[in-house]
Structure formats: structure tokens, C-alpha cells
Amino acid sequence: MSSADKNFHHPFTPYDIQLQFMQALYSCIEEGKVGIFESPTGNAFSTSNLKLNTQSDESSLRALLNFCYFFKPTVQLGALEFAYKGGPAYKYVPIRTLTEVVLLQGKSLSLICGSLSWLRDHKRAKFLDTIDQSLSDGEPEWILEHSRREKTRSARERRKQLEDRLAKIRAEEERQRKKFMDGDQPHKKRRLNAETARSRKQDDSQFELDDYYSDDDERAAANATSKGDGIFSADTVALLEKLRGGPINANVDAEPDNDEVQIFYCSRTHSQLTQFAHELRRVKLPPSIPPETDDEAGESTADADDSLKETMKHLSLGSRKTLCINPKVRALGNPTAINERCLDLQRPETPAEHKCSFVPNKENEVLVNDFRDHTLAKVRDIEDIGKIGSKVGICPYYATRSIVKYSEIITLPYPLLLQRSAREALDISLKNHVVIIDEAHNLMDAISNIHSVSVSLTQLQLAIYQLTTYAQKYKTRLKGSNRVYITQVLRLVNSISDYMKTVLERKRPAEGVLRPSDIMAGKGVDQINPHKLSRYLHESKLARKVDGYIEHSTESEDTDKNAARTSVPVLFQVQSFLISLMNPSSEGKLFFEIAQNDVHLKYMLLDPTNHFREIVEDAKAVILAGGTMSPMEYYAEHLFPYLSSGRLKTYSYGHVIPPDNLVALPVVKGAFNSEFEFTYSKRNDERMIIDLGRTIAALCRVIPDGVVVFFSSYDYLNQVLAAWRKPLPNLKSSALELIEQSKTVFHESQDKATNTDELLQSYSSTINAGSGGGALLLSVMGGKLSEGINFSDKLGRGVIVVGLPFPNIRSAVWQAKVEHVGQKAYESSHGTGPEGSRSKAKAAEVEFLENSCMRTVNQCIGRAIRHQNDYAAILMMDRRYGTQRIQNKLPNWIRQNLVAGAAEQPVERTIGDVSGFFRRKRALNT
Template sequence: MSDADSFLDSFKLSLQPPDDFSFPFTPYEIQKEFMTQLYSALEGSKLGIFESPTGTGKSLSLICGALSWLRDHEERLSVELEGALADIASKKPSAQEQDSKDWLTIQIKQAANDNIAHVLRHKMDKINRDRKRIAEIRSRVKDKIQISKNRENTNIQNTDESDFSEDKPEDCDLILEDVSEDLSKDEEEDEESENKNPPVKIIFCSRTHSQLSQFVGEIQRTVFSNTMRVVPMGSRQSCCINKSVKKLKSLSLMNEKCLDMLKSTDKSTKDDSGKITKKSKGSGSCPHLKNSQSLSEAIISEVMDLEAIVGKGESLSACPYYATRSAIPDSQIIVVPYNTLLHKKTRESSQLEIKNAVIIIDEAHNLLETVSHIHSSEVSGQQITYALSQLIQYRDKFEKRFSSMNLLHLNQLIYVLKSLIKFIDSIDHTKGDGSEPGALLYTVPEFILSAGIDNYNLFKLVDFSLKNKITHKIRGFTEKYQPTVNPRPKNQPQKVSGMKSFLKEVELNSKKHVKNKKVEEKPATPVEVSPAVLEGQPLVPTLAFLSNLTMDYKEGRIVLKRDVTLGKSVVKYLLLDPASVMKDVIQSARSVILAGGTMKPFSEFRDRLFLACGANESRIMEFSCGHVIPKDNIMPVIVSSGPSSQILDFSFQKRNSPNLIAEVGRLLVNVCTIVPAGVVCFFPSYDYESRVYKSLEEEGFLKKILVKKRVFREPKTSSQVDSVLKDYADCAQKKGGGAIMFSVVGGKLSEGLNFSDDLGRCVVVVGMPYPNIMSPELKEKMSFLNKTVGPQAGREYYENCCMKAVNQCIGRAVRHQNDYSTVLLLDHRYKAPNHVQLLPKWIASSLQIQDKFGPVLGLLGKFFRQRRPI
């Protein structure tokens, strides 16, 4: 800490939560308590776990609590600087002191004070300059709205993307370029000039763009929308308005194409004869880039969500992607999706500064699983095979035009893919680790050694591929020359061996035909290539997997699942310890707040994230509030037996019993008879839902249900969700009608969707949705936790997976103060104390346990009679 910072620190003021948080309406008591605790957490640089049930205004509470603190914090900085400067000015020596015998000491002290004052004045001047500049930008944007509209019309007509037509690329654009051996040198050049103490910004993070848009919409409802500068960030996939880039669809290809278009320098390459020539590097500057500054100023002048920014970018012919990034230095709140914050490489490429930031992660109940998923990868034998074929033919087509170093790296990459295919093929699909046939587990070093790729520097190969944008060049090559791996004829017997022969045929065939415009291989291959693989650029997941092999091996495992066919075999990289990649976020940020509707058990985040990242336990803060609804408006019941006294035990061994499934049918008939409007019934899996539905149909129970309610089923495809929900809502809300929705735990309807009021008067959860205990991935995860956290940590994780999924289902209903609903948990195992304590507090406080089904019907009847409109 510098002398100036130390001096300023002595004037530090402590902020106390205000009485008024500028909430858009009179807050409930629990909302005020939430904002007060959040304000204190940010002031104390805490790591917070905040639980607020869905429907309690969590988003507004987060916004008003956090933005009130940020406003006060920024005002405090000015007050502290003014106080420090005034104090230094008062210490200036008098003329008499300057003439004293100790004048040298006084002069030295005065010089030090002058230096401190200079630094403090510089800080104050910067604050004032920034405020003035922002005010000028807002004034300029406001004054030129009409001019901007006229300019929009002009830009729409004149924007020229003719340079970026869909013509096939020239060969010179497909050649690998020479890159420095110090592949990351250019990325480090700007690090020294970075601000060591960046101003505090709030980074708000959630799972989906729709949730982020809702969050921005909530900010627009508050007084903070008039003063705060909000910048939503998105990937090129969400932001790009250039048609030639948008058509690529794959994010990695879009990134490479965009970066390539921004370059304009010349590079040397070789022609087919090996002669050195010049080629233009890149396709030229994107026409939408030049107006991005105008859009950037508009972003910091008005609170807009990403969709509005993209729309404005299209009207201005201005790039939303680079405009949002240009606006970041002037932002106060940055709104980002999970991947942008949680994935280090994405975060760095987005220039998202986390040092000294307040990070708020919403919908954080599955944060650890999300982090693991983001840093895991999966690639099939089919994808590796086709990627290998593409690389071989690409190399042989342009071999004479590559530099020796690029050719070396390309050959090494080809060898690595060959080795992976040979290794996968060598595994007997009937053998495994005992949990699943053909499934084998490896540590990363074991896998690299077993696959025979331990002699290669995978880090260099991956970096070489990224720096050279090799996936982009391979895509251009396949577009122009259309090399293929022909699928096996349907009447040809399936092969599982002869891999050496196959690989040899691939290479010989590519050499034979590489000079032709269209390169084809003989059909003698044990791998079928589907159209989805061809369209999805198989090199992308292949390189992602190789990249994962360069991560810290202690926290990763490889799962190899050998199918009867090589093409359907899969290799997965699993990240077992999410804390290993979250450490820099937890340690660099001023404060990290995890918020959600159901965050229990808190110990999961405290032990496996905060403490595992080296945080001091005194920094960790936990807060949980009740629901805004009256206690009498929710009736949760654990149902241990059905109408015919059959014990409800949906354990894996018993769930398929015909008698048990019939009991579900009888129970649902009774529920649909008593419960008005909409019922949502969750099953543990799609397979089990299908089995139960088919049985209910065959046994006549479905016909009885249809007398009272129309039956809907959760669609497996996302494109059908909206239409099914609309039909369900229309039917459930129809007077005298009703509907029941068969849904799946962890499916498309169990998280993020709203079944308020008549859409969800009863939520039924059939069984306990435990994950498959025989899954090799789960077994390894549990084993890892037992070794690193404690002997029971694996079992606790297993229980938590189940109950967190149940809590998400429960949270679909009761969304506001006047709402009411019932919850039926169908399984006697829910009665166990360890399961009850994992339920949300607002559910557990009203929970009833019924061993017989008769009283359940009585409770349901009474509950809805009391709420029947008069």
C-alpha cells in the first residue's frame, strides 16, 4: 500500500444500511431485512449465501440493496478524499516553522505531504473528470436522438457486407500462419498497464439471457435506471449482426471468423510449388465496427437489455459485441451469463475484470454443478474419426505451403488423434469397472500414458490450434473441397476391429485423392458419420477435450465409455473439484454473493467452495428469509401410502412394480377430483414418466383422470415447450375446467418456469429423484469428496442432488403473496429427518406427515374449500 493510500485509509468512513433502499414500492419486512443484510455483506467484503424463496421479490431486493451500497460507496470516496486533502492543507508549516532550526526535517515532511496531496488530487480529479465526461456523453446522446434516427435509416440502406459474401474461401486463406513459439506473449503485454486498484463494479451473473434480460428490466423499474450505467454482455452468438458470421452458428467458428476479419496486415505464405508469396491476413474489417463507439455511448446513457442493444446496433449498423466491451470501463453494473464469468479463458477474452468487484451470482443453487459442467467436455469416436480425416486431407492438400514448424505441429496433432482412436478401439466393450459395461475410469496421467500420447506437449498443440484458428480453416477447407468419410453401407457387417487397417486406408486414400477438388475416402470403415457430426465441426469438441487434458490433473478424471461401435463410444473429461477453477474469482473479488430461492444445504457452498478456495471462515455470511405468503397458504404433505394402503416406495428396485404404478394412478384420480384448476406432477425421469403414462392408459386410470382434467406431457424438445405450456395454461385457467401436467424432475419445466395461481394449485413429486448410483461419473465424484472433504461427504452430495431437485420442483408454485398451493411428496422415505431438514424453511415449517392416504384427501378438501370464491 502506498503512502497516499495509507493516509487515505485513516479517513475511511463506515457505511451503515439506510432506512430507505429506494425500493419501487413499500417492501415487505423480509425484503427490507434481505437488503439490509446484503448491504452489510458488501460493506464488510463478505462471501454471502442468500436464500430468498421464489416469489419474494429476490431480484428487486438484490438490485436495491446492492445499488444502494454502490451509490453510497462512490459518494464516500469523494468525501474521504476531500477530508484527506483538507487535513493535509491544514498541516502546511507556518513561516515561523520554516525559519526554525529544524527546517530540514519540516521540509522533508512537507515534501512527503505534498507528494501525498498530489496523488490524492489526481484521484479526485479523475473522479470529477469521469463524472463530467459521462454527463457530456449522456447530454450528447440525448440531444442527438433525432439525428441518430436519421443516421439509422441511412446506415440500413448503405451498410455493405459484399466483402463478406458466402463465396468459398481462397486457398491462401486456409493456410496455417507462422506464430511465435511464445504463444501467449501478446496476451501479456497489457497486463502491466492495468489499474492495480480498479473501481468497484457490480457483476451480476445468471444462467440464461432471458433471466439477465428480466434482471435489467427490474433495474428499469427503479430510480437507479436514471443514474446507474448498466452494460449487459453476451457472446458473439448473441450479439453479432454480421450475416456472414452469424451463418456459422458454432460459437468457436464465429469467434475465429470475427477475429480474422478484424486483421488487415499482410502475411507471407507459399503457393503449391513452395514459392513464398504474400497473402492478405483476414477478410478485411467488419463494416459494423466503425459505428460501435456511437452504440457504446448509447449503452452507458440508457439502461437497455441485450436484445434492445442488438436491435439498436442493427439500426445504427454498429457492432453490439464490441460496443458493449467498449462501454465496460465506464460501467457500474455488468450483466453476464454464467459462462462469461465462470470460465477463465472466456472471462479473460471478454476483458471482464474481477479484481475488487462485487460479484452477485443469481440462481446459484446448482453453481458447483454448473462450474464442473462448463469445464468438462465430451467427444465421441465418430467425431474424433472425422476430425482426423479432415486434418489428414487438409495437411496433404497444402503440405508444400506450410512452414516446417506448422507442418510439425499438424503432424503431431494428427498422430494424437490416431492414437486416441486406436486406444478407444482397443477397449473391450463388454468390460468395465463393474458399474457399467464398457466404462473405464482414468486419472489424466493414466489416460495420456495409456493412449500413447505422453511424448507430446498437448498444451502447445492446443495453443497452436487456437492461435492458428485451425477449426475455422478446416471449415473453409471442407466447404471448398467437401472431403468426406463415407458412412458404412447398411448391409455391411459392423466391425469393431481392424483399426490399423482403417487408419491406413484413411491416410492412403486422402493422399490418392487430395489433388482432386472433391476428396473422398473408401467406405471400408467401422465408423458411421451422421449429418449432425458433419454440420457440428467435429474438430471443435475434439480440441476442447485435448484442452481439458492440459488442466490440473488432480481435479479431473477421464471416463471412457466403449460402445459396440467405435463411433458411438465416448470419452469424457470430468472436473471433480469446481473450487480449483473458482479460486481466482473468490480471492480477487471484493465480495461474492450467491443467491437463490433454495440454497440449502449452505454447507455445500461454505465447505466445497468458499473454504476450499482458501477463504477465512469469518468472511462467510449466511442469510435465509421466509416466504411472503401467509403460512396457511401452503400445505406440504409427505404421503407414505396410497389409496389402497400400498406403501409408496419408489426406490430403484421397487419403482417398476405394477401394483405401485397402479397406486399412483388411483392417487392421481383422487387428487384430480379434489384439486381445482392445474396440477403439476413430477416424475424422476422421462423413461419412468413414459412407463407410468403407458400403464395408466392401459389400466384405465388415464380415462378417469380425463373426466376431471385434460392431461399434458412435458415435451422432450425445447421448441415445443411454449406451445404446450400455453395450451396447459388455457385449459387450467378455464372456468370449470382443469389440467394436469406430467413433468420430469430436472427437465424443462422443473426450473425457471412459473406455475403460479391456477397453473399450480398442487405440485406432486413422485418418488425421490436420486441420480444413478451406478454411474461411473457419480461414483468417482463421491469417492473424490470422501477423500478430500470427509468420509460422509460423498453420501451427503448424493442426498443433496436429490433434495435440491425436489426443492426446485416445489418452487414452481406459490409465486406471490396472495397465491396458494399444496405440495404432495409421494414416498415414505421423505419422512427421514435428514431429508426433512433439507427442505426449504418455509416448507418445513408447514410440513405434515401422513402415513395413511385418507387424511390426505381430507386435508386437500378442507384446504380448497376454505379458498373457494364466494
């Protein structure tokens, strides 16, 4: 199947860049590649298709506002254009007097249309192959053709029955919606049939540990294998329990082909997945079963009205916290507490009247089927699925398991895809399926965070108290292995706690690296078999038993139950940390940090390669997509080092803006000839900081509306502000006052009490008031405003990046990361000799740091240009931006617009270039 000249069924007329993107995506999936796609968010499409008459149609206006809430697009109203980014900060102009609304979208539709067009084509080709393979050889052609038509007609009829059933559900939902809109709704709201019995006084025998036989190595090994290995978070441990006697998936009719390829679409948050679901609703694709054909001509015989319309089968998966509909369980709030209570209610020893009534079982298969059909009837987001579960009276968290095999595209957040244990708990296999990860610029950090775990000295001391209390209570009832292993757990936790106390007492550096042997040096700890202990913690449910007993005791003392359950049960946190100690030392390291008279111990995953490799090896194709993925070699070197160049493909697409809508310039020297070099050793030069302020003041006089300035850290931003407030020599004004002559100045703060929405609202309101020269917003690279905020149009006519945000190489964590990269490079450089290996290791460390830095820079730069008609000036202030090495790490669409020779020209010429750029844009817009 070729992607050339293909109709991707885009709901609008795509630009050439969208077509190139979709063609490359189609080919990448077809060829089974791993593809990295960089496409700026501004890749919009033709805007003349959608019109709403907001003068007379109030429902259309309401629909528009709801659409904008979810999509956060750029919206053009008549001659006025602005960006909506959520919250009260971005007010709409009065739109009742305007007649045309134009909506511009991002790259999501290109991902949807490219991948799903491939999927339907693939399913259609496979269907035809299956039909042909089922025919008998040696029969006359006319018999074969007749048999082929009959098999196709039969398959179409079965599919049509399903589509008709779903259509009836959609019609009924529409009827109920209209009834509700007309005010004719029932007076009584249906109440969930939740657990209503009063909490019983439980005897403490339920918290006894079952007998544990550690000598049965074969059984224990088999159980360990079934649960996978690696680092398990507290949530994952709870999820894994589902594999041991979890709810029964109801049998459903019309079982799909288990070999059918599916698309797994993953993004960081449920809100991003909700936006994706809303865009998915706009796409209409041809059916996967081809139409019936004429006997002789081979042309379709289906009437237009009778043709098979196959809706998109989409499923959104979520966690228990997101999908639980049991009011008493949801009220616990904390994800770990919700997981544990859910599993407790399903335990075999739990009385039937106290089990969760929403869990699927053989008695409520009809409800599961009803839930399945309502979920598949439309493209639903995660909130819709929760509402359907509440309405039907079935647990959506478990009921969605029965829908996975019917779905064409499944959306889920990072944690549910990236952890093998979570995939197993969800009954998900990625074998021969397509995986698409959007907003993938944070993928490596996400993998590391998911597989990292920390614990504090305070938590360890509480765990010791709880374990000791439990052991004393049940000392006469603990038998054999249970007594031995609880003693081992106490020894190990005491050993870690004692070492952390010495760290606190010695007043050692605020952070550092530890070896596992440092914290496991207590009396008798060396006798512990860590792998057997890890297996015991998994299988005995010790943490749950202890936590349950502590909670039971607390309730008996009339303490507030909810207060006890809203925090993460401490033993689960400790258990997760202990299990992390069993990981290969080459993948991660232990760190300590002293803060607020407490010591925090953290296991951090340094190498995400192996944790993502199993996804790559299972999947048919893997797509990483993002607005800014540069520098792409970062992923090739640190996520896919094992892939051949033929398997890994990178694609970088330009912006839809015309070239004259962007000017990008490195600024090497300031207005008073200071060389801008904001390295750690030179950035404190107050003369250079003052010159920076005066240069920005000069730029603010020629850049209209909003200017956003990004600094390397909050500390440095505060230092710059302090210097700018000082009076200048021979002048009455400070550098800050010079800037304020042109722009009202706002600045981001690290203070948690600072409301970012209010800051953005003030910034936006000042610009839109139009009474002055606009506003200047001082922000931080990697801070709250560097991702997810779109400074389009007037909000970001200028973006200034000050320095390069290299990580703090003096920190223990970054030293460990860099050493790990260098060591890998050293080990891979066989045959180059010791000197050559050391040179390669050093080069790899420098490259790693530069790429980490430039990923952050590129995210900041991408905040400005958001759609085809947007325009802005981007200025990069540091002499290093003038070097070819750094410029090569910028996105293509920035590199292509760099002003030639700008690094060598005086700043007056640069200011003149910027002034001329905006003068030309004003002339074109008048």
C-alpha cells in the first residue's frame, strides 16, 4: 500500500506539510519502523470550512465555547484573531456581532488521519487475503468469484448488525439529550447501588498473614515470573493483584479476530487524551470491509444510502482513581488507598454483602455488554466512560477490559503504557500493534520517573513502628516463614534508617550518591536473600495486612478514618523502595538529599533503554511525535542505541507560516559591547547583566505588544531583577525602569502561592488593553510557562532566550547521569585504545549535556508561533548561539529563518533588523 497521492480523509483541506507528514507516517507504519516526528503545533489546515452564525444561533455559540474549552485553538472572529488557553485569563471578544468563526488545529488530526487510514487499509487488505485463502483451489473462476462475494456479503451483514445496534444507542442518547435540553428530565436522579451497609466492627483475624512456604522455589519462581520484574510502584503492586483472582471479563458476542492490528495512542495526561478524543470525532473513514461488487464490471452495487458506515471503535483507558464509581472507595482520594480498598473488597474472605457490587462477574454479563455497546457507539473520552459506568451500574475500570479487543484505537496515559506490570494488569499486549506516543519530548524523563522511587527517614521510622506493632500483636500467630521474613524486613528497614540518621547527624553535604551496601550494613542484613525477600513482599501482601490492621486500630480509637487513608500507606512506599534495590546497579543509582531536617533516599533510573525496548520489540511500529523533538540524536543515542539506522527514521517538518513571518537572530553582544556569555562562571558579571537589561529595553521599543523572556533558572531571574532595580551610573533610572518606559513588566515566581493563571491574565489584559506599548513577561526555561502555554499572536511577538540552561553538573544526580553516559560510551569504544575510549566518553558526556539543554531551549522557542498567520521575532542571547554546533541543535523551522551573519553584526544592526521586520508586518496588515 503506497502513501503517495493517498486520500487520508482529513476533515479539512490539509496543507502540503500535513500531507507530507501523513504520507511519511503511513509509510513508517507500513514498513514497521520506529519513527520520530517533529511537527510544530502551528501546522494548521485550511480555515474556510467551518462557519457558525453566532448572531442568531445561541446553541452554536455554546457549542463553540465548549469546543474552545477542550481544543484551546486559535480562533479567528471576522477580522479579529486571538488565542484561547483556558481559564479566565483569555477572554473572548464579544462575538454576537460577528458572523464567521474559523478554527485552526494542531498536529493531532494529522496523526489521526495518517495512522487510521493505514489501519483501515490494512484491515481491508487482510480481509480480502483471508477470503482468498478460504477458497478451494481448482474450482472454476465463476464459483470462486461467487464464493468470494458471498463471504464478503456475510461479513458485511454481521458488521452491519453491529453498526445498526450502535446507531440505535446513538439515536436514543440524542433523544434523551434533547429531552434534557427541553427541561423534561426526571425529578429523581438515579442513585448508584453502592455499598450502603454500615462499616462493621471487624475482628483482627482478617489481618493475619496466610502461611507462606518459601522453600517451594518452583512455585515461587513461577509466581515471580508471572508478575514480571523491574521496579514496581505502589500503584503497580496494587494493579498486579488483579492478576490473582481479579474480576471475570464477561463473555461477549461476535468475538473479533485476535490478530487484528490496533493503535495504542499515548500522551502525558488525561486532559490531552480528552482533546485527542474530541478531534477523533471529526474524522470519517471508509469501512474496513470493501463494498459488494457487480458481477461483471466489478463496480460497487451498494446504493449510497445503503453503504456500510463503520464508526470508529475507540476506547480510553484510565486508572481506578479516574474510573472508580463506588462512592466510598472514591472518597479515599489517594490512588494507592483506592487501589487497595478496591482489591480488599474483592478478596475471597470478604462477605458477599460487603463486596463491591459494581465489579463485573458472571451474574452481570448483560450489564457488561450494555456498557460495551454504549462505549463503542461514539468516540468517548475518559469522563464519558465513567458516566456510562455510573448509568449502567458496572465498574468502568474493569468493564473496559472486555472492550479492548473490539477497539481500533486505544488511548491511555503514560504510566499505563510504559510499565510492563501496568500493561499486564490491564490485559494489554502490544504484540504486532502500533504504538503512537504524542508529546514525546518528555518520554525519557517520564520513563525514568515512573521507575524511580523515594523514601524519607520519617517514613522509615513510621514503618518500623507499624511493623513492630503488628509483629507484637500477632507474635503468637505468626508461623514459620512469616516470622522469619518479618524479622528480615525489620532488620533491613532499621539498617537503612540507622544509616540515614548518621547522614543527618554528620551534617554531610546536602546531597550525594550511595551504594546499596552502605545502607544494608546493619546486623544480620548480610544474611538476607534480597530476591527471596522481594518475592515475599509481593506474595504475602504484608504491606496491605499491616496497613489494614493499623487503620483498624485507628478506627477503634475513634480517630478520623479519612485522615488516615488519604495519605499513601507508608509501608507500600517502603516496599516499593526495597524492591528497587534489587535492580541492576548499571541502570540506576541511589541518592540522598537532606531537606527540612529530614533525609530523603531515592532510587533513580538513569537508563530508560531497556524499559522501553520491550515495547519496541513487541510493537509492529512505534511513533514518537512532538512539536519540538530536536535534537533528535538525543533519542537515537539514549533511547534507541540498539536500533539499526534502517529501522529508526526521523522526520522534521517546517512551519505552515511563510518565511517572512519569522526572524531569528543570535545576539552575541549587548548595547554597550558586553559579550553575552551566561555560563556558570561568568553569568554573575553585573556589568553584563545591566547591559542585558538595556539591550532588552531597546528591543522592547521596537517589538510591539507582548515579549516573553526566558532565563536559565529562578535563582538567576531573581538575581537579574535585583541588578536591574539598581540605579544606573550617571542616570536617574534603573535598567528595569528603562524597560518599563515601553512595557509593563511581569515575572514568574517559584513561590507555590503564586497563581500562574492570575499572572497570565494580568499579562494578557495589559496587552489587549492597547493603551501602552504592551507587556514583558520574565519566565524560566523549564518552568511553569515554558510548556503547555501558547504565546500566540500579540501575547508573544517577541521571544528572548537568555543563556543556555545547562543542568547543574555539580548536583549528585546530574553527575551520576553524565558518568553513566560516559561509561556506556567508553565500554562501546572497543579497539580505539584507552586514550580513544576516554576521548569518546568525554565527547558523549558533552553531547548529552548539550542535547539536554537544547531540548529545553527548543520547547521555549516553540511557545510563540502557533498558526499560519502568526509572526514573531526570536532572539537568542549568548555568544554560544552564534556557533554552528548549537545552531545545528535548533529545530529546522528555526534554523531556516536564522539571519545570516547575525552573530558577527553589532547589536544596533540586530535591533534595526527587528524593527524592519515589524515595520513590514504592520504595512502588510494595514
